[in-house]
Amino acid sequence: MNHDSHRDAGVSLIELIVYVLLASIVVLTTAMILINSWNTQKDVTSVSEATNRGQSMGSTIERAMRNALDFEVSPDQQELRVRTSLTGSQQCQAFYLATGTSRLAQSSGLLPSTTTSWTVWNTGVKKNGATPFFVATGQHLVYxxxxxxxxxxxRFSGEVSTRSTPTGVSSPCW
Known part of the structure; x- marks a missing residue:
């Protein structure tokens, strides 16, 4: 019997270690690719959801302002109250933006005076640097x-002007 052919019949320990190392590298590389893909998908989903929420907020603010008969911005520039030409619960609308949250109030009459009783509109809202949330100039608003x-x-920013003839009457909203 030839002893050399007997040694070549199996896999040596060194070959086994090399195979295990190669397989481990392939598995780790695949895992890293999957983890990076998952993290990227999570970021894209988060940005898409924020974009949808911000666009909805901007659209609601702009609709109220386009139909404004009267409006006012609070001295701290975080609150916007609008009396609109719309009917029903959309006649009186108020928006409050603060770090971490936004609130919305709609009514056919007097708006609640404190923002804490308003409906939570969206979370994750914050200032864009030192830029105020709301700035009014005449019949023009920048948010x-x-x-x-x-x-x-x-980031979201918009400019809107009233289309209705302003009456300067805030009643019955505030």
Whole structure:
């Protein structure tokens, strides 16, 4: 019997270690790719959701302002109250933006005086640097806010002017 052919019949310990190391590298590489893909998908989803929420907020503010008969911005520039030409619960609308949250109030009559009783509208809202949330000039309003995401904040800014003839009458809203 030839002893050399007997040694070549199986896998040596060194070959087995090399195979295990190669398989481990392939598995680790695949796992890292999957983890990075999952994290990227999470970031993209977060940004998409923030974008949808911010666009909805901007659209609601702009609709109220386009139909404004009277409006006012609070001295701290975090609150906007609007009396609109719309009917029903949309006649009186108020928006409050603060770091971490936003609130919304709609009514056919007097709006609640304290924002804590208003409906929570969205979370993750924050200022865009030192820029105020609301700035009014005549019948023109500029709003600016960010919404936080799992990656970078999404910035929103818009300008809107009233289309209705302003009456300057805030009653029955405030």
């Amino acid at each position: 600016t806010f960010d919404i936080e995401t799992d990656s970078a904040p999404v």
